[in-house]
Amino acid sequence: MLSPRMTNPTPVIAAGIGLWIAATVVVLLAGDRWAYALHTCWAGIGVGTAGFVVFLVQRAASRRGDKTAQRGLD
Known part of the structure; x- marks a missing residue:
């Protein structure tokens, strides 16, 4: 059984969104080259x-x- 720290997807999802934000900043700073x-x-x-x-x-x-909720998302 893995520890809850290893199975928590929140930091991974937040890091992914953060990388998209960083990529957006890079594209905006690059100007028309990567428009x-x-x-x-x-x-x-x-x-x-x-x-x-x-x-x-x-x-x-x-x-x-809730009955309609996904299971295992502790």
């Missing part, structure tokens, strides 16, 4: 944030014991 990648960076931030919110809502529902 085509800006939409991808914004999409990465948006999808990552939306996924993180869904994960947090599902984990809260699982902790409350």
Whole structure:
């Protein structure tokens, strides 16, 4: 059995969103050279944030014991 620290996905998800933010800053600072990648960076931030919110809502529902919540998201 792995420790809860090793199975907690929150730091990994937050780091992924942070990397998308860093990539967005780099693309913005690069100017027109990487302008085509800006939409991808914004999409990465948006999808990552939306996924993180869904994960947090599902984990809260699982902790409350809701019948429709995913299991194992302690």
